[in-house]
Amino acid sequence: MILKETGDLVFEFEKIVKRFPKITKQWLINNPISASNLFVEKYFYKQSNYNQKIEYYLPIKNNDKIWITIFSKYLESNDNDTNILEIISAFNNAKDFFIPEKIKIKAQKKIEQINSEFFEYNNNFTITTNIIYKNDLKSLKEFKKDNYEFTYYFNLNWLNRNLDYPTILNNFIYMFEVIDERQGLMTLSFKNKRMGIIDCIYTEKKDFYKTDYFFESKFQLQISLFYMYYDFLKEKNIYLEEVINYFFNEYLKTEFNLINFIHNIPSKNTTYLEKIRLYAPEIESVLNQYNSFCNEGFIDHNLIQNTLGHFRISSIKSLVSKKYIYPVEKETNKILYHLFSNQSPLSYNINYEGGPDCECFYDLIIKYNITKKDYPEHYINIIDFLLEKKIITEYKGFLKISYITNSLKLIYEYDCINQYNCIDYYFNENEKKYKIKKSSLSYIAAINYLENNGFIKFDESGCLFSKNEQDLIDYILNNKKFLNSLSIRNKYLHSSPNNLNEESHKYNYMILLYLMICIVLKINDDLCENHFLKNNITTEK
DSSP, X not given: OHHHXXXXXXXXXXXXXXXXXXXXXXXXXHOXXXXXXXXXXXXXXXXXXXXXXXXXXXXXXXXXXXXXXXXXXXXXXXXXXXXXXXXXXXXOTTSSOOOOHHHHHHHHHHHHHHHHHHHHHTTTOOOEEEEEEETTOSSSEEEEEETTEEEEEEEHHHHHHOOSHHHHHHHHHHTSOSBOTTTOOBSOOOGGGSOHHHHHHSOOBTTOOOOOHHHHHHHHHHHHHHHHHHHHHHHTTOOHHHHHHHIIIIIHHHHHOOOOOOOOOOOTTSOHHXXXXXXXXXXXXXXXXXXXXXXXXXXXXXXXXXXXXOOOGGGOBOSSTTOEEEEOTTHHHHHHHHHHOTTSGGGOOTTSOOOTTOOSHHHHHHHSOOOGGGSOGGGHHHHHHHHHTTSEEEETTEEEEOTTHHHHHHHHHXXXXXXXXXXXXXXXXXXTEEEEOGGGHHHHHHHHHXXXXXXXXXXXXXXXXXXXXXXXXXXXXXXXSOTTOOOHHHHHHHSOOTTSOHHHXXXXXXXXXXXXXXXXXXXXXXXXXXXXXXXXXXEOO
């Protein structure tokens, strides 16, 4: 009787569930939609920034086979949630709970059906992305937006004239932005760059890589740009694999005296299925070799051979210590939220109209002469907190950014920063040494202040990749960390994806090559940083 009246609310009360285990268990079996929702809420949904997570008490253990019966009934219904379907289809059977492949495939087909019906129903609303190589551009690239049509233009004259291998590699930085020019970070799912309202809608799941709309659109754009450039070079009889080979076998030896790198590429005539199987192990091989160089000072192939099978992205070292800076949780995140988020109450001020280029408190205090009196009384304590911590300053009653604020903005935008890439320096020919520009001194002072006051921490792991980059690489290559990973390496090396055509194999191969280009650029950036730090560095006068 209680369950008829309250439904799944009963499962918020541990004592009731323990008192009536048989009744509550049978109710879950008879109500597969509610039961499936409760299961994923309890075991897979993360705590949201916007809603309090409810604790549920279920009379069926998470590894009980009864859940298979419940999920089967759920899939037979017409009331399906794609979040639940994603969890069922991606469930890792290596754990202590097994979901038959037939059920997982059925869940995946349901997702495809729901998505197809959604786009068919909303066919009047389309988002179009165009990529155009154009001759008469005045710059390397241009971007135009017309409502929901996005067009990316790239300078065809430049591409045609610059076909040498070093410039081709540089194009991935300065033209196609495979890694960030300033920070040297790979194209990642920067959580703080997303719109707040979408973050409210998107449900973040445990053991799932966050593939919301913003990540998917950015990722697809990057791979599409890569795809086009690969084919463009191929038409010029230039194979990108050979460009990568040049980096490992010639460039590293000439520029950094890094010798004995072994890098194998598939032949031009192999199918894309064969290319993936041949080239996927090269990513692990390249990283193991660089790791050996960082640890031993040379590439020890015997040691690498004896330690095969212990590969982890997080174990790949950098030549540079304390490479990345991360925010310390809670208090720093509170500061970042109030300064830069469009969801902070400080981002709206009734006296000043923001506009598209003025979305947060940081933008407001740069654009306008704002005082504390412009905000309601109950927000003054937040502003006083920022003033007390010297995050912002007050000049003649007006709120201003401090020398610390811009460093925090970088941390907000990238989730971490590469501390050495933020320092501007040049080589002084007369003194034959590197000099730090005066403009970088405020950044250095800001980092020292933030560290001394416990707002940031340096990465002590000495890893070549940031935490976000490690996650992205794991998402692409394997399924050790994320249930929804692309797992390209594992799928092709441990099985035969015969359900895919040659074009699908080519797309997956482009993702692998994209990742290898990222690794090439990361290694080069690391070697350049190390070269800079090993030289006698002084500050310009």
